[in-house]
Amino acid sequence: MDKKTGKPTPAEPEPEVSIYESLIATRPKEPPTRRAFLTGATSLFGAAAVHVLLAPFLGHAANASGDPTRVPGALATEYGRRSPFERAKRLTKPQRSRTPLQDLHGIVTPSALHFERHHNGVPLIDPAKHRLLVHGLVERPLLFTIAELKRFPSTSRLLFVECSGNSGKEWKGPKGKTAQEIHGLTSTSEWAGVRLSTVLAEAGLTPGATWMLAEGSDAAAMTRSLPLDRVLDEALLCYAQNGEPLRPEQGYPLRLLVPGFEGNTCIKWLRRLKLVSSPVMTREETSKYTDLMTDGTARQFTFDMEAKSVITVPSGGQRLKKTGYVEIRGLAWSGRGRVEKVEVSVDGGKNWRTARLQAPILPKCHTRFCLDWRWDGGEAVLQSRCIDETGYRQPTRKELVEIRGTNSYYHYNAIQSWQIDEEGNVRNVQV
Amino acid sequence: MFRRQTRFLLLLFVMVAVGPADSWGTSKSGPFHLGRVATPDEIQAWDIDVAPDGEGLPAGRGTVKEGAEVYAEHCASCHGATGVEGPGPALVGGQGTLASEHPVKTAGSYWPYATTLFDYIYRAMPFVAPQSLTSDQVYAVTTWILFENGLVDKDAVLDRETLPKVRMLHRNGFVPDPRPDVN
Numbered sequence: 001m002d003k004k005t006g007k008p009t010p011a012e013p014e015p016e017v018s019i020y021e022s023l024i025a026t027r028p029k030e031p032p033t034r035r036a037f038l039t040g041a042t043s044l045f046g047a048a049a050v051h052v053l054l055a056p057f058l059g060h061a062a063n064a065s066g067d068p069t070r071v072p073g074a075l076a077t078e079y080g081r082r083s084p085f086e087r088a089k090r091l092t093k094p095q096r097s098r099t100p101l102q103d104l105h106g107i108v109t110p111s112a113l114h115f116e117r118h119h120n121g122v123p124l125i126d127p128a129k130h131r132l133l134v135h136g137l138v139e140r141p142l143l144f145t146i147a148e149l150k151r152f153p154s155t156s157r158l159l160f161v162e163c164s165g166n167s168g169k170e171w172k173g174p175k176g177k178t179a180q181e182i183h184g185l186t187s188t189s190e191w192a193g194v195r196l197s198t199v200l201a202e203a204g205l206t207p208g209a210t211w212m213l214a215e216g217s218d219a220a221a222m223t224r225s226l227p228l229d230r231v232l233d234e235a236l237l238c239y240a241q242n243g244e245p246l247r248p249e250q251g252y253p254l255r256l257l258v259p260g261f262e263g264n265t266c267i268k269w270l271r272r273l274k275l276v277s278s279p280v281m282t283r284e285e286t287s288k289y290t291d292l293m294t295d296g297t298a299r300q301f302t303f304d305m306e307a308k309s310v311i312t313v314p315s316g317g318q319r320l321k322k323t324g325y326v327e328i329r330g331l332a333w334s335g336r337g338r339v340e341k342v343e344v345s346v347d348g349g350k351n352w353r354t355a356r357l358q359a360p361i362l363p364k365c366h367t368r369f370c371l372d373w374r375w376d377g378g379e380a381v382l383q384s385r386c387i388d389e390t391g392y393r394q395p396t397r398k399e400l401v402e403i404r405g406t407n408s409y410y411h412y413n414a415i416q417s418w419q420i421d422e423e424g425n426v427r428n429v430q431v
Numbered sequence: 432m433f434r435r436q437t438r439f440l441l442l443l444f445v446m447v448a449v450g451p452a453d454s455w456g457t458s459k460s461g462p463f464h465l466g467r468v469a470t471p472d473e474i475q476a477w478d479i480d481v482a483p484d485g486e487g488l489p490a491g492r493g494t495v496k497e498g499a500e501v502y503a504e505h506c507a508s509c510h511g512a513t514g515v516e517g518p519g520p521a522l523v524g525g526q527g528t529l530a531s532e533h534p535v536k537t538a539g540s541y542w543p544y545a546t547t548l549f550d551y552i553y554r555a556m557p558f559v560a561p562q563s564l565t566s567d568q569v570y571a572v573t574t575w576i577l578f579e580n581g582l583v584d585k586d587a588v589l590d591r592e593t594l595p596k597v598r599m600l601h602r603n604g605f606v607p608d609p610r611p612d613v614n
Contacts, residue, residue: 142466202461296530
């Protein structure tokens with residue numbers, strides 16, 4: 001927005017992500033300034049303590065680019081933050097934000113970078129006032145506090161969540177630029193809570209109960225119907241993520257997590273579970289999250305997120321600056337189980353090599369893969385494909401579109417192609 | 432499939448027969464004695480969902496004429512004067528486009544059940560003040576949207592009896608998930 005005229009200014013160009021030296025890393029846009037560092041330092045401590053404490057900080061800040069062994073460092077803090085040199089961030093729109101997959105290592109997404117999708121904002125919920133109601137086809141309708149849910153036998157799992165709209169614009173062509181922009185609606189966390197089946201047993205299912213309606217207490221009162229025979233084994237009612245209570249945008253204080261299912265089914269800010277005998281046919285399982293085929297029919301209850309992978313380094317928007325060794329890195333996952341194998345091609349799918357999988361390799365969880373490569377300075381098209389434990393192989397775009405057409409919008413899991421030109425620029429292409 | 436179903440039935444059996452009725456339980460609590468029984472009032476306050484057979488529809492009624500007023504006051508600013516202009520999602524039109532290159536999915540062209548329209552408006556609209564309309568207002572605006580889509584007559588009166596009977600165009604257009612379908 002131009003302050004004077006009030007007119008929108010032209011969209012800022014996306015900052016070019018560069019890769020420097022032989023190390024492949026995203027360069028922070030600018031080093032943190034001394035002033036920013038000092039402001040941070042003073043606000044950490046009360047004003048009274050500042051005169052005693054600032055001296056070492058001044059030295060520290062003055063030496064920020066010098067020798068850290070010559071000055072005492074910063075003092076302990078109650079709730080840590082990342083180094084001011086680090087700048088990875090989510091790419092936000094009002095109702096969603098995308099994980100910077102290209103900046104991450106290993107498989108866990110830091111909670112602060114976990115993607116978000118909400119349909120009418122993130123509610124502010126006091127956990128002391130929050131209740132979960134379990135009712136419908138049960139022996140006794142029960143209300144639980146969060147404290148009570150935490151008393152049940154607990155469990156935790158590392159699991160990915162993926163919005164089924166992830167990569168959805170790619171149905172219509174190579175629309176996105178970066179791994180984050182195209183595929184950033186997926187993240188992995190360690191989720192902790194109580195098994196859904198434990199809580200349902202507390203209320204006692206009656207025999208007619210075959211579906212469950214889950215409802216959130218956000219301004220969309222988000223609701224989905226789930227078939228009990230598909231969710232009872234594995235679904236969790238989670239109150240924690242990566243060791244601490246859920247982030248507000250992840251459903252604080254309680255969310256449903258159905259391993260391997262499309263993200264929308266994992267109702268956040270969960271306040272109600274109603275046991276029913278058939279699906280309620282909510283807007284999110286009719287108008288939305290259904291896949292329109294070319295003949296005008298639409299597939300419904302397409303819950304499983306099928307096997308998928310993406311090379312995150314090198315990926316769209318990055319630049320290889322030097323020829324020579326490059327470790328190709330990426331993430332692979334399947335909503336149907338473990339990643340069995342990931343294959344990588346550097347010639348647009350003509351030849352494939354098997355990538356190394358980094359432990360742990362867990363079912364329904366992001367799995368890190370790597371492959372050694374030498375870039376000779378020529379043009380290359382990088383691809384990866386995931387094969388999961390059911391034997392399913394991630395399809396090419398051509399294979400996928402042949403069956404589904406291009407009107408689906410949801411559940412796009414075709415092989416991603418990154419083209420590298422002779423200058424080392426990496427671009428999203430469809431081959 | 433068979434295995435999954437057997438496992439489910441088994442689990443169900445364990446939960447129903449053994450779980451809550453085991454040695455620690457009374458009918459007021461489950462195996463862990465956690466939670467408390469919800470009162471009918473507490474349930475009613477939250478139990479707003481509406482199923483395709485009309486289960487859950489509240490008392491009340493609405494006409495096209497009343498609906499036009501509700502729509503103009505509470506919806507048109509986002510969905511456009513006639514429900515097609517936006518900037519919010521189109522609520523009217525799109526019939527006959529689903530198999531084309533540019534499908535327009537609206538309540539009129541795509542939604543399989545009229546009850547979903549009531550359920551969604553009742554829980555989530557108007558966007559800036561969800562759950563602020565009375566059930567009469569929601570019946571009315573639902574009737575108006577259905578009328579604009581050519582799905583009910585101009586003198587239709589919709590209530591918990593008549594709304595579930597409205598036949599939607601794409602009622603039989605949905606198929607279950609056939610995946611894995613590629614390679």
